[in-house]
Amino acid sequence: MSRDATVTIYVTYEGKAGARFDRAYYVDRHLPLVMHHWSRYGLVEVAAFFPAEQQAGTLAICECRFRDEASVDAAFTSPEAPAVMADVTRFTDIAPRRVRATAL
Template identity: 55%
Template sequence: MTTMFVTYAGDAATRFDRDYYTGTHLPLVMTAWGPYGLRSATAFFPEGRVEGTIALAVCEFDDDAAVDAALGSPQSEAVMADIVNFTDSPPTRHRC
């Protein structure tokens, strides 16, 4: 299994709609990348007002090839285009 962490940096003034992210964006991610081997996508948010990471998604894939297939898929365009609907912070991906 391969884990991809998606982080969003910012501070208390950075726009991030948690409800949209968990209720709309993560289901979109599952629909788009599930056929390529995404097993789960879970969101975590730091408690309180902090600077640095304001949101973190943990995406569990079958393996590295599944991550590559998902990110290179035509469905990734919709996933990336949706980001502006919940934040101004660009995502950063980390693979483990």
């Protein structure tokens, strides 16, 4: 697999300092759930990033690497996608935003 063929999706959560975001649940439960459901469609890696200090703005970033564009589409339209999305309310009230990144 060529790294150039991979597609990166960043999922960000923006909010006020102190907004409900359960980091432990996100890392220990949600991300494994995402990998479990979407690895069969071509998700190859997930990673979570948090700001060094709690402040308003970006509270969390998830980097999702997919094998290719078809993998992204397959995962987000899969029968498992509703379960992945429904799990979001277990760790936050913030609506996630998705951004496709391209290498420069």
